[in-house]
Amino acid sequence: MAITDIDRYAHLTEADVEALGAEFDQIRRDIEEVRGEEDARYLHRAISLQRGLAATGRVALMFSNRKPAWALGVAALSAAKIIENMELGHNVMHGQWDWMNDPEIHSSSWEWDSTCPSVQWKHSHNFVHHKYTNIVGLDDDVGYGILRVTRDQPWEWWNLGNTFYNLMLGTFFEFGVALHHVETEKLRKKEKTLSQAFKDLRIIARKVGKQTAKDYVVYPALSGLNWKTTITANFTANIIRNYWTYMVIFCGHFPDGAEKFTLEEYETEDQARWYLRQMLGSANINAGPVMRFATGNLSHQIEHHMYPDLPSYRYEEIGVRVRELCEKYDLPYTSGSILVQYFQSFRTIAKLALPDAFLKATSDDAPETASELRFAVREGVQQQFGVDPVTGKRRGLRTALRELKEKPVQVAG
Numbered sequence: 001m002a003i004t005d006i007d008r009y010a011h012l013t014e015a016d017v018e019a020l021g022a023e024f025d026q027i028r029r030d031i032e033e034v035r036g037e038e039d040a041r042y043l044h045r046a047i048s049l050q051r052g053l054a055a056t057g058r059v060a061l062m063f064s065n066r067k068p069a070w071a072l073g074v075a076a077l078s079a080a081k082i083i084e085n086m087e088l089g090h091n092v093m094h095g096q097w098d099w100m101n102d103p104e105i106h107s108s109s110w111e112w113d114s115t116c117p118s119v120q121w122k123h124s125h126n127f128v129h130h131k132y133t134n135i136v137g138l139d140d141d142v143g144y145g146i147l148r149v150t151r152d153q154p155w156e157w158w159n160l161g162n163t164f165y166n167l168m169l170g171t172f173f174e175f176g177v178a179l180h181h182v183e184t185e186k187l188r189k190k191e192k193t194l195s196q197a198f199k200d201l202r203i204i205a206r207k208v209g210k211q212t213a214k215d216y217v218v219y220p221a222l223s224g225l226n227w228k229t230t231i232t233a234n235f236t237a238n239i240i241r242n243y244w245t246y247m248v249i250f251c252g253h254f255p256d257g258a259e260k261f262t263l264e265e266y267e268t269e270d271q272a273r274w275y276l277r278q279m280l281g282s283a284n285i286n287a288g289p290v291m292r293f294a295t296g297n298l299s300h301q302i303e304h305h306m307y308p309d310l311p312s313y314r315y316e317e318i319g320v321r322v323r324e325l326c327e328k329y330d331l332p333y334t335s336g337s338i339l340v341q342y343f344q345s346f347r348t349i350a351k352l353a354l355p356d357a358f359l360k361a362t363s364d365d366a367p368e369t370a371s372e373l374r375f376a377v378r379e380g381v382q383q384q385f386g387v388d389p390v391t392g393k394r395r396g397l398r399t400a401l402r403e404l405k406e407k408p409v410q411v412a413g
Contacts, residue, residue: 001363001371002136002152002260003280006273009259009372010280010331011396020329021272024306027321031310040100042313046087046293047105054080057237058219064229073230077237082244084113086296087312093122095309115174117207120181120200130308134253134281135261141253142260144169144176145184148352150260151369155355162353166346173242178204244294251285251341252301254348256367257334258283278305279322280397284335291338292316302333330396375400 003009007017057077063069089112091097097105111118124140132138136152143149147166148159169176182200186192215234220227252258259280269277279302285291287299292315298304300315303322310318326333336344348368351359359366365374387394 001373002150002262002265002369003371004262004264005372006261006265006269006276006280009370009375009397010276011375011400012276012329016329017272017276020325021270021275023325024272024275024322027318028307028310031307031314031318035099035311035314039097039311039313043097043100043105043311046083050080050083050088053077053083058222061219061230061233062223062226064223064226064233070229070233074233074236074240077233078240078244081113081237081241082294083296085241085245086248086298087293088112088296089114089118090296090298091312093118094126096311098309113211114177115204115208115211116178116180117203120203121177124181124183126308130305132266133278133305134259135263135266137263138266140180140183140185144180147349149254149348149368151352151356151359151363151366152260152262153352155352160353162349163346166349170243170246171239173246174238175208176246178208247338247342248285248295248298250345251338252283252298252304253281254345254368255283255334255336255341256344256348257332259370275306278302279326279331281305282334283341284319284333285338285341286335287338302335326398328394330394330398332398332401374404 007014010017012020053076057073057075057080060069060073060076064073089110092105092110093107093112095107098107103109107122114121129139129141134142136142136150143153146169148155148162181204182197183192187194187197215238216231219234220230223230261277261281265273265277282301282305284302285295285299287295292299297312297315300312300319303315303318304312306322307315307318323333325331344367352368356363361367363369364371
C-alpha cells in the first residue's frame with residue numbers, strides 16, 4: 001500500500017521534520033523578498049518570444065503549399081504552443097506573477113491556448129492536485145482517472161488497455177486535461193451525478209468550439225487557397241504540443257521514486273510534512289537552460305510542487321538549496337534524463353495493465369508503489385532514524401534505500 005507514515009518512511013525524527021519545514025519556509029521568504037524587475041523582464045521576454053514564434057508560424061503557413069514553409073510553420077507554431085502552455089499559461093494561472101499586479105498577466109484573467117477552460121483547470125489542478133498531491137483516492141492526477149499507475153489502485157478488467165489509454169492520452173492530451181474536471185473516477189463510483197458532469201461538459205464544449213474555430217476555421221481561412229495545408233499544419237502542431245506536454249508531466253509524476261500516499265498520512269499532515277510529501281511525490285528532469293524553458297521549468301517538478309506560486313524563473317536557484325537540504329537530511333532528490341524518467345513511467349503503465357498476481361515484488365516494495373513497510377527489518381535488528389550515535393552521521397531515507405538495494409529486506413505482513 002502507499003505511504004501511511006511519512007516520518008517513518010523518510011527516516012526522520014519529529015524534530016528533523018520540524019527543522020526541515022522551517023528551512024523550506026525560509027526558502028520561500030527569501031525568494032519572495034528578491035523577486036522583482038529581473039523576474040518581470042524574464043516573463044515579458046518569454047511572452048515576446050512566444051508571440052513572435054506564433055506570428056512567424058502563421059505567416060509561414062500562408063505559403064503552406066510549399067513544404068519548407070509548411071515545415072517552418074509547424075516548427076514555429078509547435079514551439080509557440082508549447083511555450084504558451086508550459087511557461088506562460090500553466091505558470092501564470094498558478095498565480096506566479098500575480099505580485100506584478102498586471103491585469104493582463106494575472107491568474108484571474110489568463111485564458112490559455114488549450115481546450116481546457118482555465119476556470120476548471122485552476123480547480124482540478126491548482127487546488128485538487130497541488131493540495132492532495134499523489135494521495136490515492138483524492139488526487140485525480142494519479143492515473144488521470146483512466147490509467148492504473150500504482151498497485152494501490154485495485155486491478156479491474158478494463159486495466160488491460162492501460163498502454164492503449166496511455167497512447168490516446170498522450171496524443172490528445174489537451175482533451176484529456178479538459179475532461180479531467182469531469183472526474184470520471186467519481187462518476188464510476190457514483191460520487192458525482194451525470195447532471196453535474198454535463199454542466200462541466202457544456203463549459204468544456206464552449207472552449208473546444210473556440211479552439212476548433214481558431215485553429216481549423218479562422219487561421220486556415222487567412223491562408224486563402226492554402227487552407228487545407230494550414231489545417232494539417234495546425235493539427236500537427238497541436239499533436240506535437242500534446243505529446244511534449246504529456247511527456248514532461250508524466251516524467252515529473254510517475255517514474256520510480258515519485259511516491260504515493262494514503263488518506264491516513266494526509267489527515268495528520270502539517271506544513272512541514274506537506275513539503276515533504278511534495279518532494280517525495282515528485283521527480284525532476286535533468287535539463288539545461290533551453291530544456292528548462294521548453295518544459296516551463298517543470299523539469300524542476302519537485303520545486304514546482306513545493307512552491308507552485310513562486311516564479312518558475314527561480315526554480316533552478318531554489319533547486320540548489322533544496323538539494324543541499326536533501327544532502328543535509330540524507331533524503332533522495334529524484335532526478336534523471338527525460339528518456340529514463342519516461343521509460344520508467346511507461347514500464348509502470350505497461351506492467352500494471354496486469355493483475356497483481358502476475359507481478360513480482362509486493363504492494364509495499366515495488367518501484368512504482370512503496371510504503372514504510374518496505375523497510376521492515378530482520379529479527380533482532382533495529383531500524384535507525386536521525387543521527388547515528390556511533391558514527392555521528394545522519395541515516396536518512398537515501399541511505400536506507402541504498403541499503404535496501406544492496407541487501408533486500410523482507411517486508412513484514
